[in-house]
Amino acid sequence: MAASTGQAGADAQAAVAVEVNLGDRLFRWGTAAFAAGGVITLGAMAVEMVRASALSLSHFGPGFVTSTDWDPVRELYGALPYIYGTLVSSLLALLIAVPVSLGVAILLSELAPPWLLRPVSFLVELLAAVPSVIFGLWGVFVLTPWLRESVQPPLQSALGFLPFFKGTPRGFGLMAGGLILAIMILPTISSVSREVMRAVPSTLREGALALGATRWEMVRTAVLPYARSGIVGAIILGLGRALGETMAVTMVIGNRAEISASLFAPSYTMASVIANEFTEATGDLHLSALSEVALLLFLVTVALNIVARLLVWRVSRVSR
Amino acid sequence: MSAPSEPYLRRRIVDVAARGLCVLMTVLAILPLLSLLGYVLKQGLGALSWSFFTELPRPVGEVGGGMANALAGSAILVGLACAIGMPVGILAGVYLAEFGKNRFGNAVRFCADVLSGVPSIAVGVFVYTLVVLTMRRFSALAGGVALGILMLPTVTRTTEELVRLVPDTLREAALALGVPKWRAILRVVLRTALPGIATGMMLAVARAAGETAPLLFTAFNNRFWSASLDKPMASLPVQIFTYAVSPYDDWHRQAWAAALVLVAAVLVLNVAARLVVYGRTAR
Numbered sequence: 001m002a003a004s005t006g007q008a009g010a011d012a013q014a015a016v017a018v019e020v021n022l023g024d025r026l027f028r029w030g031t032a033a034f035a036a037g038g039v040i041t042l043g044a045m046a047v048e049m050v051r052a053s054a055l056s057l058s059h060f061g062p063g064f065v066t067s068t069d070w071d072p073v074r075e076l077y078g079a080l081p082y083i084y085g086t087l088v089s090s091l092l093a094l095l096i097a098v099p100v101s102l103g104v105a106i107l108l109s110e111l112a113p114p115w116l117l118r119p120v121s122f123l124v125e126l127l128a129a130v131p132s133v134i135f136g137l138w139g140v141f142v143l144t145p146w147l148r149e150s151v152q153p154p155l156q157s158a159l160g161f162l163p164f165f166k167g168t169p170r171g172f173g174l175m176a177g178g179l180i181l182a183i184m185i186l187p188t189i190s191s192v193s194r195e196v197m198r199a200v201p202s203t204l205r206e207g208a209l210a211l212g213a214t215r216w217e218m219v220r221t222a223v224l225p226y227a228r229s230g231i232v233g234a235i236i237l238g239l240g241r242a243l244g245e246t247m248a249v250t251m252v253i254g255n256r257a258e259i260s261a262s263l264f265a266p267s268y269t270m271a272s273v274i275a276n277e278f279t280e281a282t283g284d285l286h287l288s289a290l291s292e293v294a295l296l297l298f299l300v301t302v303a304l305n306i307v308a309r310l311l312v313w314r315v316s317r318v319s320r
Numbered sequence: 321m322s323a324p325s326e327p328y329l330r331r332r333i334v335d336v337a338a339r340g341l342c343v344l345m346t347v348l349a350i351l352p353l354l355s356l357l358g359y360v361l362k363q364g365l366g367a368l369s370w371s372f373f374t375e376l377p378r379p380v381g382e383v384g385g386g387m388a389n390a391l392a393g394s395a396i397l398v399g400l401a402c403a404i405g406m407p408v409g410i411l412a413g414v415y416l417a418e419f420g421k422n423r424f425g426n427a428v429r430f431c432a433d434v435l436s437g438v439p440s441i442a443v444g445v446f447v448y449t450l451v452v453l454t455m456r457r458f459s460a461l462a463g464g465v466a467l468g469i470l471m472l473p474t475v476t477r478t479t480e481e482l483v484r485l486v487p488d489t490l491r492e493a494a495l496a497l498g499v500p501k502w503r504a505i506l507r508v509v510l511r512t513a514l515p516g517i518a519t520g521m522m523l524a525v526a527r528a529a530g531e532t533a534p535l536l537f538t539a540f541n542n543r544f545w546s547a548s549l550d551k552p553m554a555s556l557p558v559q560i561f562t563y564a565v566s567p568y569d570d571w572h573r574q575a576w577a578a579a580l581v582l583v584a585a586v587l588v589l590n591v592a593a594r595l596v597v598y599g600r601t602a603r
Contacts, residue, residue, distance in 0.1 A: 023500050023502050023503075024500060024501045024502050026502070027501070027502030027505070028415075028419055028502075030411070031411045031412065031414050031415035031418075031419070032415050032419070032424070034407070034408050034411035034412045034415065035411070035412040035415040035416060035420070035424075035425075035428045035476075036428070037408045037412060037472065038412060038428060038431045038432045038435055038472055038473065038476060039427060039428055039431045041435065041469055041472065042431050042434060042435050042438075044446075044450070045438070045442070045443070045446045048446050048449045048450060049442070049445065049446060049449070051449070052445070052449045099345065100345045100348050100349050101349065102345075103342040103343075103344070103345025103346060103348075103349075104342075104345055104346045104349050106342050107342040107343060107345070107346050108346075111339055111342055120346060120350070123350050123353060124349060124350070125590070126353060126587070126590060127349070127350075127352075127353045129523075129526060129527070129530075129586055129587075129590050130353070130356065130530075130583065130586065131530025131531070131532070131557060131582060131583075131586065132530070132531075132532060132533070133530065133532040133557045133560050133561050133564075134356065134360065134530070134560070134579050134582065134583055135356070136561065136564060137360075137560060137564045137575055137576070137579050138355070138356045138359055138360070140564055140565070141359070141363075141564075141572070142355065142356075142359050183352045186349055190349070214331055214332065214334070214335035215335055215339065216334060216335040216338035216339065217331065217335070219338075220338075237437065240437045241437070243439070244437075244438070244439020244440070244441065244442065245439070246439065246440065246441045246532075246533035247532045247533055247557075247561060251561070251564060251565060271439060271441045271533070274441050274444075274445065275441060275533055275536055278444075278445070278448070278536065278537045279536065279537045279540065290445075291445060291449070294441065294442050294445040297439055297441070297442055298438060298439070298442040301437055301438055301439055301442070302434055302437070302438065304437070305433065305434045305437035305438075306430075306434060308437075309430065309433050309434065
């Protein structure tokens with residue numbers, strides 16, 4: 001062909017451009033495929049768990065969550081004692097962890113001098129890094145003896161008329177479970193709330209101080225109201241953690257499937273029963289029932305996480 | 321806000337009390353950590369011996385033995401998890417940072433956040449139905465997959481954050497030299513972000529190394545040496561759990577020794593990660 005050199009040059013350039021675009025496009029789609037990995041995993045998880053618990057779902061229906069019988073010998077499975085243990089230990093954990101972690105968050109975001117920030121936040125982050133099974137080990141050999149000898153007897157003699165403090169102080173039980181969960185979810189709640197408080201515009205703080213507010217009044221009237229929904233999100237995230245936490249709770253809660261109002265009584269959680277019985281499940285129905293417990297746990301924590309993320313995102317995005 | 325007529329002194333007292341309460345709460349939060357670290361150090365040092373690192377567990381009733389197989393097993397499992405979780409997570413993070421300002425990107429981000437809140441025991445059940453039932457036995461591979469899935473969200477979000485921190489001028493300089501965008505990202509942007517990403521990886525490894533629940537019915541446990549990926553494999557955390565809930569004193573001692581090793585590893589990774597970050601911000 002007798003095309004001019006100019007034309008050939010333009011063609012070559014166009015060819016290069018196409019090649020470059022191709023590389024870019026491949027790269028973009030390639031990374032997008034990997035990015036889809038997390039989404040696919042989450043979806044596959046939901047599908048697989050429903051499939052694994054299909055037998056139990058069809059066999060017991062909604063009665064699964066209201067029945068208290070869990071008897072592999074008679075092939076009867078009802079998850080209520082586990083649901084109860086999970087809810088009570090998690091709520092107890094929130095009751096303890098929320099005030100403590102809000103104190104930490106306020107200190108770190110509003111009050112602490114700079115030299116104190118780094119060590120304190122490092123220690124709190126370290127608390128989040130300690131493996132769950134180590135908390136369990138500490139719980140078995142340090143926390144529960146301490147509860148049994150130094151905490152529960154005085155509590156009983158002072159408040160023993162309340163149903164919460166009846167029964168033999170054993171150490172192992174709901175109280176130990178709730179306490180250890182509180183320690184473990186504290187870093188989650190405090191770091192997310194601190195993040196949210198940091199997102200509060202400093203003009204609000206300055207405004208409050210300029211009006212003559214003390215430090216605390218500034219926190220109470222300017223920071224906390226602005227950060228409120230984010231803090232609620234942080235607490236829900238902590239709740240999600242507590243519901244699904246397995247090892248430490250399994251080791252200290254006593255593992256007995258009974259419903260008792262007493263915090264001294266042994267209990268059992270959903271995560272614990274999966275951990276203890278899954279490898280020794282006696283039959284298809286048993287395995288399926290355990291899978292259904294896992295499915296319930298999965299659905300509840302996913303729902304809580306969605307709500308919490310939306311709340312936290314709302315606060316921190318507005319300020320960005 | 322307080323009424324102007326309220327005496328100033330009273331407001332001061334409330335202020336000091338509230339501040340004191342915050343300090344008290346912080347002390348309360350840190351006390352359990354100090355107690356835990358103290359006990360692990362005290363009990364662990366007393367129980368740690370050379371044979372812990374070199375010998376296999378002995379049968380019940382025989383004193384002594386070690387956890388050599390669990391140490392190796394943990395290393396293999398975490399390595400597997402990295403091999404699965406890191407490439408996926410890093411590339412996903414690159415996508416989010418470079419191209420992710422669209423609905424798909426938001427969906428991915430959201431799913432990563434939600435995935436990080438899924439209980440690890442649920443991940444274990446998922447991997448059981450996916451891998452263990454397919455292979456018809458517990459295997460190291462299944463354990464690696466479970467830990468890899470748990471790593472994924474952390475790795476993704478950390479990579480995204482750090483790639484986003486790379487200044488646009490670097491990207492523009494590379495593009496101006498005629499480098500295609502994909503090569504600019506791989507050779508210039510990723511390389512700049514690498515130290516930070518390495519930090520995130522260390523934290524992810526530290527977390528994976530301590531995970532127990534998802535290993536219980538994926539990698540299971542093994543009293544003997546095993547390096548094959550299709551067989552059950554021992555790991556430090558599972559061994560700690562087994563020994564801690566056993567009724568034998570000697571096993572309790574071993575559990576404390578293993579706890580010391582595990583906590584030391586986690587601590588070193590965390591401090592190292594912090595030092596990298598600190599070194600970079602101080603410069």
